Amino acid sequence: MATATATVELPVRADVVWKLIGGFGSLPDWLPYIPTSELSEGGRIRSLANPNGEAIVERLIAYDDTDRSYSYAILKAPFPVINYQSTLRVRETHAGKSSQVEWSGRFTPNGSTEAEATELFTGIYTAGLAALAKQLDTK
Template sequence: MARVTTSRRFATSPEDMWKRIGGFGSLHEWHPAVTSTAVTASGQGRELVTTDGGRIVETLLDNGPSHYSYRIDQSALPFATLVSTLRVLSDLGGCVVEWDAEFEPLGVSATDAANSARQFLQTGLDALQ
């Protein structure tokens, strides 16, 4: 399994940042590559639609007070498996948003898969500025 971690510091409280990004159904509200998010009735699954028309089906694995973890179940992305965690950590006078992904590449090199994951995660964090 390969792993990618991205993080960024913000001058906002962890509580305010989590209100902004912490909803499992709100990714489209702040990530520029996601145009819509539909959450299942149980709240444990979501389907994302990306700007290029791609669809990603995910399952919520863990939902804590300032983090959530999910698994990608279906997508055209270059991953056989992918589990990711989005978390907000307290930091002197602000917060750090950390987003990581652990994955098994599919049809591409580990480097190419890591670059794909890193680009998606970092694009989301950059959009929070």
């Protein structure tokens, strides 16, 4: 199983960051790669579309508002992996004055090498967290 992780330090309180990214349907609020998100099954399934209109369907598998984290699995996506699970987490740093956001995942390459799949998701996570930092900088 392959893994990928990206982190970003933000000069913003963890509760402010979590308010923006903590909703399972909130990706379009901060991630330009995902322009739409529709929740179903009581908010446990999100149906996304990327800019090319390709469908991505994910299932929420764990949510912890106190820990400021959620984990999800991909059910359908145009990515060369299977058995994908990911976690998005916000941690408080510097006595609550700033935060660290970590986006990590594990997956089995399917139609790609482990290095290619790891590079793909590391790139997605890194670009996503850079977009988050930019979004929070403009508020």
